[in-house]
Amino acid sequence: MELSKLERYYLSNQLRILEALYPNEADELAVQREAVEQGYSFVYDMGMDYILDGNDAMTPEESKEVWEAMDMFLSIDRTIQDLGLEDLHKEHFTRFRGYDGNNESKFMGFAAFTVERLGRFTHLPLKEELYFNSHMPTRQIYERMLIEWRKIDYQHRFPMRKEDLMKVLEAAVHPEIRK
Template sequence: MSLDGEAVHDALHQIEPCMGLADEAPMENTVTKLTDVERALLINQLSILKLLAPRDARYYDEKIEILRDGYEFFYDDVVQNLDTVSTEDCKFVIHVLDMYRWFDTYIRKHSKDKEVTTHHWARFAGFSGNDETALMGFTRFLIKTQGKFAEQIPNESRTDGFNSHAPVREVYERMLAVYEAIDDKWETGLKRENVLSVLAAAKRRG
């Protein structure tokens, strides 16, 4: 069955309102091609946003389906007003979780070291849901969706879903500066004096 020009125009006219296009303006898609890598990155980003806004799950599922199945006609609808989590921020979260894996390893081996085990910053606190939303969302994505850093799963309820309820990025940055300077941190560097020096950096300012 073939469609004449008028029928095609009518079909597109019915689709336009669903895409938020103004009747007065001609339909023009600015994004018509995405590489497989770009599609995968956008799917990951939308999955993070879905975790942050579970009430909007159907909305994000629709966008994910468009990208997964390659419906190029709707690519504009997916990418407009889409925030991104930078590679730098993603690496920062991974480095923080790696540092807390190091803490957890020490605590498992030295469970009687009360100075460390009871220290406020010895357990991962998450990120601020209000001020560091993207970092919190990427944390949830890594742990809950991708299954990475599984040792943090027990902390989910303790931290209200990895929500610190206060900005913590600067604290983690100070701790990481000390942590990343430790030589052979997973072997000879995994010792009490190093752990305490990283924890002390949490309170250090300036």
């Protein structure tokens, strides 16, 4: 990472303040500050492992995709309740399962952040309470379901008609293995 002398000055001052505010972390922060002040650019990233960038950071489009999937599952749940079709829970992909922690971790993290920190989608029907790791890839499943859900006029999504609900739920099954 390249930093100008002025950026290094600002960062050095911020690290000096943090050293004073957090005495238990002062030694580690002092090492980072010294690296910044001395221009040891190779070491700059060492203290920033928790700051995501590139493909690890969520784009606005990806964030909207997660929220749209959550909206869809709220709609599915409301429709099932309104139509008295609780038996569908046994046979279909009716609850939000989260995302795969190994392959879709930024999506999983954003879904958890949305519910736990932002307080949105708190009534989301989850497969397991406050558990967002599906342990299997789900993004493609959600994308297939969302294609069908987007075809429904917005005013008919909450709740859906039974035939629309079934199209959305059937889309969860990969096309190659549908009956």
